[in-house]
Amino acid sequence: MNEFEKATKKLLSRALLEDIGDGDITSIAIIQKKDRLKGVIIAKQDGCIAGLGVIRLMFSQFYRDVTMVLYCEDGDEICKGKRIAEIRGCGRDLLATERLMLNILQRMSGIATQTRNFVERIRGTNAIILDTRKTAPGLRKLDKLAVRIGGGTNHRMGLFDSYLIKENHIEAAGSVTEAVRRVQSANFNKKPVEVEVRSLQELKQALTLTVDRILLDNMSTAEMKKAVKLTARRVPLEASGNITLENVRQVAETGIDFISVGSLTHSVRSLDLSFIIEKP
Numbered sequence: 246m247n248e249f250e251k252a253t254k255k256l257l258s259r260a261l262l263e264d265i266g267d268g269d270i271t272s273i274a275i276i277q278k279k280d281r282l283k284g285v286i287i288a289k290q291d292g293c294i295a296g297l298g299v300i301r302l303m304f305s306q307f308y309r310d311v312t313m314v315l316y317c318e319d320g321d322e323i324c325k326g327k328r329i330a331e332i333r334g335c336g337r338d339l340l341a342t343e344r345l346m347l348n349i350l351q352r353m354s355g356i357a358t359q360t361r362n363f364v365e366r367i368r369g370t371n372a373i374i375l376d377t378r379k380t381a382p383g384l385r386k387l388d389k390l391a392v393r394i395g396g397g398t399n400h401r402m403g404l405f406d407s408y409l410i411k412e413n414h415i416e417a418a419g420s421v422t423e424a425v426r427r428v429q430s431a432n433f434n435k436k437p438v439e440v441e442v443r444s445l446q447e448l449k450q451a452l453t454l455t456v457d458r459i460l461l462d463n464m465s466t467a468e469m470k471k472a473v474k475l476t477a478r479r480v481p482l483e484a485s486g487n488i489t490l491e492n493v494r495q496v497a498e499t500g501i502d503f504i505s506v507g508s509l510t511h512s513v514r515s516l517d518l519s520f521i522i523e524k525p
Contacts, residue, residue, distance in 0.1 A: 250302065252386055257303050259383075260345050269341040282336035282522050284343075286329040286350065289517035293361045294323050295394040296353035297330065299387060300346050308338045320357070320394045329518065336522075343520050352384075353391035354516035360395025360509050366490055372497035372504050375400045375483070379511035388510045400505060407437040412462065415441070421450045429455065439483070448472055452479065458503070462486050466495050473500040 276282075288294075297319050304311040311334030317323060329350075332339060363374045374397040380388040389399045401407045410424045418424035421440060428438055439458040442448045445468060451459050452475070461472055463486035476482055483503035484496050496504055 249386060249390075253299060253302060254306055256383065256387070257299075257306065257345075261307065261342070264345055265341055269337065272337045272340040276336040276340070278335070278337065280336040281334060282339055283331060283333045284339050284520050284522045285331050286346075287519050287521060288323045288325055288327040288329060289519055291322075291324050292354055292358035292516040293395055294321050294329060294350070294354050294516075295319050295357035295391045296350040296387070299349055299353070299390075300330075303342065303346070303349075304332075304334075308334060308342070310334050311338060320396075322361075339522070347518055347520055349387065351515035351518050352381075352513055353387060353394070354518070355513045356388055356391035356510055357395035358516055359514070360392050360397040362490060363493055363504075363506055363509070364396040366493050367497035367504070370494075370497035372501055373398050374493075374509075375503050375505040376509050377485075377505050377507045377511075378403065379507040381510070392509055395509075397506075397509065398503075408432065408439065409460070410438070410440040412441060412443065421447050422454065425451070425454045425456060441485075445471060445475065448475060452476065456480060458483055460485055460505075461501070466492075466499055469496065469499040469501055 294317055297315060301313055304313060311332060314331040316328050316330060323329065360374065367374065376389060376392040376397055376399055378385070378401070385402065389402065392399060401409065408428050410428060415421055415424045418427055421442065425438070425440055432438065437457040439460055440451050440456050441460040441462050442451050443462050448459065448461070458481045459476070460483045461469060464472065464484070469484060472482060481502040483505055484501045485505045488496060488504055488506045493504060
């Protein structure tokens, strides 16, 4: 079992406990223990499906007699009315997990759909869409998996896997140069170093330093074009701040290398799905 599966199983255990507690009293009262049911997941709008692998993991962990038949795979484009999956098993188990199953699928599919929209909008350019750490607490691995399923690329998973020197770090250190110097002095494991700049003047400072990427914070597209020309491909550039579907193409066409989009995960609009019990 890999680290992702271990973490996901812990997450699912907590989520099931939160919802079921000591029992789904409504289903227990209405459905006999021996009753087996069939349910189908149906799309109520177009989008990119994501999270089916997580749901399969959930059933394999907690309800081994539940079987799933998938009519599509994570990353597939689906249309309204599409049957996503058929699930058979103990009726009590199906209804006890219905809400958690839909919550996971709807959130992950919403993230994947929005990511796919951004990726398609910049198709033909050299820019790469990145996510951020603006994820739901406790759900970061699933949120970032959904971004990958949608065609995006993950930025750092957390504060531990790369250095990102931001505005507050620079203020605390006194300057871009001093902040980078302190990071380089502490970077014994040679992890990637990225520094955020808010102006072309700060960019000029950063270009005199040894860093792996420079983040242009809230710059206009005109400033980005100047930054790309000034940098001359010496260091990869990342654009961040107020990136929308309406302006992302313009940003990509400045020649920028990466575009980080917080709204992929912090402003999720869940994809509308339903779970309907049918007669076996």
